[in-house]
Amino acid sequence: MKEQRILLSILLLGLLLAQSARVGYAQGPILSQSFPLSREGQGGSGLNAAPSTCSATAPYCTNNLLRNGGFETGNLAYWTIGWGQPIVWGVPGVYSARMAYYNNDHNVIYQSLTCPFAAADIRFRGWVEVYSVEESGRYDWLTLTVRSSGGFAYTLWAWNDLPIGIWTSQAFGYFPTGGLPPGETWQVIVEAQNDYSNPTTFSVDDLSLTFCCAEDHYEPNNDYSNAYSLVPGATYKVRMCPNGDEDWFRLPVVQGQLITADLYNLPEDFDMNLYSSPSRQLCPNLHGTFDEHCQVIADSTGEWRVRVSGAGGATSNSPALLRVQVTDLVLQPTSTPTLTRTPVTTPTPTATDQVRPTRTPTTTPNTRATGTLTPALSQRVFLPMIMK
């Protein structure tokens, strides 16, 4: 009795596919894939575990930020029921949400979350299983939609003609130019509809939404001991992601050399400091996206460090640029025949360069913060190269 509807269904399918293709923004590539795989508890491969580790080659990605995306609470906790009476069924370990079951059944659940940082991309995956007594053709459907408050939306479709009783993975990644802004609301919507006859049961499971940082070639350089060895004079792209990221760089310095570090092209308020030791931080910071600048004369020989961090956890997809230069100072002969480069004194316990300088409220944006952090410079050393 469905023959009459076939033509109409074909037209409808065309409309739906056109809509599906249209809802994704064209501003960045969307990588979509669909392939049958086993699910958890059925020889699956631990799909609840989204990539969560940093490495030199893989960008950082969050864990799955959907709560109860696998429905292992045994209910729809953290999900909002938008329509109908979807349920969770199964047994512990393989619970799933049953979306649509009867004829004319229409079920909707959704969950919202916030993009936690300036992300390079978002990745979604979900699993669908179908049991259907439908005839040949597409009459009953389930959609997995991901959309943002910024206007992005993308929908994956599953139909009653999927292989019966086989869990199928539906996934896509969205990599817009310029990345994804922090704080944007993202929503995952699961919707299913059965038509008036021959019901189809759609089950969904292991829904996963993750955000990933842009690739940072110098990671992991997140602390003093894992600082990346930089070449003085070269320019480095520094990316702050995820929240709380710190990027450390190291360079060999000889006592008496002039170190000039610049962080510029700041997309957000990033801070930069020099370290002569793990506990000795040099140079003040500026608020806002003003360039960070630090110039000191090394009072010790060794591997100094440069740390870049996001003020208040600031992150960005676009990089700041870091350049550190090391210059040999030229001593000018004077009438004092015994002049030598005076050993730099060890900072006193109260030296202000041992602590992060406090920003004074009177610091105006256009002036570099004044600090008293110049290392003890011998008053007998001349600096013909600094002041040019």
Ligand SMILES: [Ca+2]
């Ligand atoms: Ca499950």
Ligand SMILES: [Ca+2]
């Ligand atoms: Ca049906």
Ligand SMILES: [Ca+2]
């Ligand atoms: Ca980084």
Ligand SMILES: [Ca+2]
């Ligand atoms: Ca700053």
